[in-house]
Every structure is written in structure tokens, then in C-alpha cells.
Amino acid sequence: MSSGKVAYLTFDDGPSENTRKILRVLKSFGVRATFFVVGSDTAEGRSLYKEIDAAGHALGNHSYSHEYNRIYKSPEAFMKDVHKLDQLLEETVGYRPDILRFPGGSNNHLSWKPGGKGIMSKVARAVKVEGYQYFDWNVSSTDAAAPVQDRDMIIDAVTSASRGKKSIIVLMHDSTYKTTTLEALPIVIGKLQAAGFRFDKLNKSSFTFQFLTP
Numbered sequence: 001m002s003s004g005k006v007a008y009l010t011f012d013d014g015p016s017e018n019t020r021k022i023l024r025v026l027k028s029f030g031v032r033a034t035f036f037v038v039g040s041d042t043a044e045g046r047s048l049y050k051e052i053d054a055a056g057h058a059l060g061n062h063s064y065s066h067e068y069n070r071i072y073k074s075p076e077a078f079m080k081d082v083h084k085l086d087q088l089l090e091e092t093v094g095y096r097p098d099i100l101r102f103p104g105g106s107n108n109h110l111s112w113k114p115g116g117k118g119i120m121s122k123v124a125r126a127v128k129v130e131g132y133q134y135f136d137w138n139v140s141s142t143d144a145a146a147p148v149q150d151r152d153m154i155i156d157a158v159t160s161a162s163r164g165k166k167s168i169i170v171l172m173h174d175s176t177y178k179t180t181t182l183e184a185l186p187i188v189i190g191k192l193q194a195a196g197f198r199f200d201k202l203n204k205s206s207f208t209f210q211f212l213t214p
């Protein structure tokens with residue numbers, strides 16, 4: 001019965017107006033996922049962090065501000081922003097995540113302008129030293145490739161990129177305007193299940209996939 005294949009669904013950039021809808025879909029399939037969240041210090045934002053946590057999903061740090069020009073100036077600037085989100089999460093859900101995803105991924109080039117060409121290696125080392133594990137992805141849903149990506153493109157991208165892989169980390173977005181991600185989600189889950197994947201949430205010692213190794 002078990003094929004040993006594992007899918008880690010990940011949602012970046014939330015919480016958003018779609019968070020509850022995503023949670024509803026995940027619940028209907030009994031699937032756990034990982035939310036790499038940013039800072040949302042409002043009553044609604046705080047409540048959404050709690051709902052993600054209470055539903056049994058993992059929360060990961062995706063920086064507080066998600067502003068490349070601020071966070072990628074230096075490792076110190078990056079860690080300061082990460083700690084700001086840690087603090088907000090500790091106040092709301094009671095813990096500081098030890099899993100992290102870099103805005104843009106660990107090999108993004110947008111960081112070069114504020115921080116210089118070697119900035120991502122320095123930042124990656126800094127997060128490791130502080131005990132965080134970081135996760136890029138080996139399956140992109142392509143939902144960030146267009147403001148509103150075609151629903152079937154998302155489904156096809158996940159299905160074809162997951163073929164032949166045993167462990168997959170799927171990049172998706174929890175963002176108010178990403179309505180097709182939500183529409184694609186139940187179909188994506190169904191197709192991955194049919195392909196023999198079980199679902200899990202990430203933790204520090206999970207399978208990881210890193211574009212850049214520090």
C-alpha cells in the first residue's frame with residue numbers, strides 16, 4: 001500500500017484572505033501542509049496564525065517584511081527581520097519556528113542589488129548557525145509566474161514536475177489574488193494521491209531541497 005512517496009505542500013506569503021479557504025480544502029482531504037508566513041500584526045493576522053497552527057499544520061518563517069531591499073542588505077538585517085516574525089509567532093502560537101524559506105528562494109538574484117553577489121551564502125550560513133533549517137522546492141506550481149496563473153497550468157506543472165520523484169516540496173502561494181491556486185488545490189491533491197504520494201508537513205529534520213548549500 002505505501003509507496004514511500006511523500007509530498008510536502010508549502011504555501012508562501014500568507015496569511016491572506018485565502019488562508020481559511022486553503023485550510024478548508026486541506027481539512028476535507030485530511031492533509032497536513034506547511035505555511036511559510038510573513039508578518040501580519042493585526043487581529044485577523046494573529047487569528048489566522050492560530051488557525052493554521054490549531055489545524056495541525058506547520059508554520060515556517062518567511063521573514064516579517066518580505067522586502068528584498070531591506071532583508072538582503074546583510075545577514076544581520078535578515079536575522080533581525082526573521083526574529084521580528086519569530087516574536088510575533090511566539091506571542092500568537094507559543095513557539096518560534098525552526099524552519100524557514102527565503103523570500104525568492106536561496107538562489108534568488110534580486111538579493112544581489114542590496115547585498116552583493118555573495119549575500120545568499122552569507123545569509124544561509126547565518127540561519128544555519130542560529131539553528132534554522134531552510135527549504136526551497138523541487139516542484140513549482142508556477143502560481144507566481146503570472147498574477148493569476150491558469151488553473152490547469154498549475155495542475156499540469158505539479159503533476160509533471162512530481163513524476164519520477166520520491167519526495168517533493170511543492171511551492172504554492174497563500175495570497176489574496178491567487179484564486180486559481182485555491183481552485184487547483186483539490187485537484188492537485190487528488191492527482192498526487194493517485195500517484196501514490198502521502199502528505200506530511202515539514203520539520204527541521206525532514207527531507208529538504210536547497211538550491212544553494214551554505
Ligand SMILES: [Zn+2]
Pocket residue numbers: 012013062066102103104
Ligand atoms: Zn514569498
